[in-house]
Amino acid sequence: MFPSKPVLVFWETTRACSLSCIHCRASAITAPLPGELNHDEGLRLIDQVTSFGRPYPTIIFTGGDPLRRKDLLDLMSAASARGINFAVSPAVTELLTHDALLRLKQSEAASISISLDGANERTHDAIRRNPGTFLRTLEVIEDAVQIGLGIQVNTAIMKQNLDELPEIFHRIKSLGVKTWELFFLIKVGRGGGVEDLTPDECESACNFLYDASCYGMTIRTVEAPFIRRIAKQRMSLGEYWSSAKYQNLHTDLSRLEGEPQSRSTLRPAGTLDGDGIIFVAHDGAVHPGGLLPFTLGNVKYDNLVRIYQENQLLQDIRQRKMSGQCGVCEFKDICGGSRARAFGYNGNPLSADPACVYASLAA
Numbered sequence: 001m002f003p004s005k006p007v008l009v010f011w012e013t014t015r016a017c018s019l020s021c022i023h024c025r026a027s028a029i030t031a032p033l034p035g036e037l038n039h040d041e042g043l044r045l046i047d048q049v050t051s052f053g054r055p056y057p058t059i060i061f062t063g064g065d066p067l068r069r070k071d072l073l074d075l076m077s078a079a080s081a082r083g084i085n086f087a088v089s090p091a092v093t094e095l096l097t098h099d100a101l102l103r104l105k106q107s108e109a110a111s112i113s114i115s116l117d118g119a120n121e122r123t124h125d126a127i128r129r130n131p132g133t134f135l136r137t138l139e140v141i142e143d144a145v146q147i148g149l150g151i152q153v154n155t156a157i158m159k160q161n162l163d164e165l166p167e168i169f170h171r172i173k174s175l176g177v178k179t180w181e182l183f184f185l186i187k188v189g190r191g192g193g194v195e196d197l198t199p200d201e202c203e204s205a206c207n208f209l210y211d212a213s214c215y216g217m218t219i220r221t222v223e224a225p226f227i228r229r230i231a232k233q234r235m236s237l238g239e240y241w242s243s244a245k246y247q248n249l250h251t252d253l254s255r256l257e258g259e260p261q262s263r264s265t266l267r268p269a270g271t272l273d274g275d276g277i278i279f280v281a282h283d284g285a286v287h288p289g290g291l292l293p294f295t296l297g298n299v300k301y302d303n304l305v306r307i308y309q310e311n312q313l314l315q316d317i318r319q320r321k322m323s324g325q326c327g328v329c330e331f332k333d334i335c336g337g338s339r340a341r342a343f344g345y346n347g348n349p350l351s352a353d354p355a356c357v358y359a360s361l362a363a
């Protein structure tokens with residue numbers, strides 16, 4: 001657990017973006033919204049991050065599309081000058097050119113993250129609602145790998161692409177990607193209109209990801225902390241999930257990749273919204289995570305360090321004061337359940353995570 005400082009500070013630098021993806025958390029629109037942190041306010045936020053003390057949390061410049069901020073390079077330089085590591089999550093639009101990738105590399109960004117939500121044009125471009133984005137995304141990934149810019153591929157898991165996960169994995173691994181981050185859908189923003197995965201589908205996806213982590217790829221999940229329960233069940237307790245969905249994913253992975261090459265790279269520990277993670281929205285509002293729109297204060301007039309260390313909800317999350325099955329679960333210290341999904345379903349960020357199959361099996 002991370003009581004004194006987060007590992008990652010996500011800063012939604014803008015909500016402006018020229019894509020309009022079906023699941024966009026930010027409901028991004030083409031123009032910036034009023035109230036967006038201006039340049040000086042952004043510099044003050046970066047200074048607040050140094051107040052956590054060394055080693056500083058890493059800043060993730062996200063959006064919307066952070067490339068829509070004309071001062072992005074200056075903000076990255078300011079972070080770099082203060083000794084803060086940072087990464088950037090640009091959208092694949094006409095702004096993400098070869099030159100833009102070179103500038104990101106020169107700015108000493110630790111990495112960029114690029115979204116790939118389908119194994120083919122049909123799926124990806126339908127989700128991103130922009131024809132041609134799939135092919136352009138593959139070009140960007142290839143380009144970033146070639147120029148030596150650290151790259152992580154993000155995939156939002158939903159019913160539309162669940163069966164394509166083995167192929168997406170195979171494709172990005174072939175391109176030389178070393179880190180894959182899977183976002184499990186939360187019904188916020190435009191994601192409110194996208195159908196949820198069932199608990200069985202979530203469990204199957206996580207077990208597939210455990211298998212995929214045995215091929216040398218670093219795999220992380222967002223809003224599926226129960227993968228850490230699954231890692232522990234499989235590594236230490238020898239317990240396996242069997243369902244038709246998981247078997248199909250497993251078979252497809254074996255067909256594409258052959259025998260596993262290593263032990264799982266998953267670790268049965270990690271961050272949770274508000275516990276190692278803090279999110280600053282475009283207007284300075286502070287939330288426990290990007291998918292948990294519960295406002296804790298605003299960096300325009302509150303202190304980020306004080307919010308992170310003293311806010312009661314964050315302390316409750318870190319002390320695992322959850323209700324329902326998450327509150328009594330023997331895995332709560334390593335998992336804790338998605339606080340964003342609990343809030344989205346129940347309006348209570350401390351209630352049980354309804355996507356966890358373990359909760360329903362144990363009930």
Ligand code: SF4
Nearest residue numbers: 326329335336337356
């Ligand atoms: S019941 Fe809650 S704490 Fe336990 S594994 Fe499931 S999500 Fe995690």
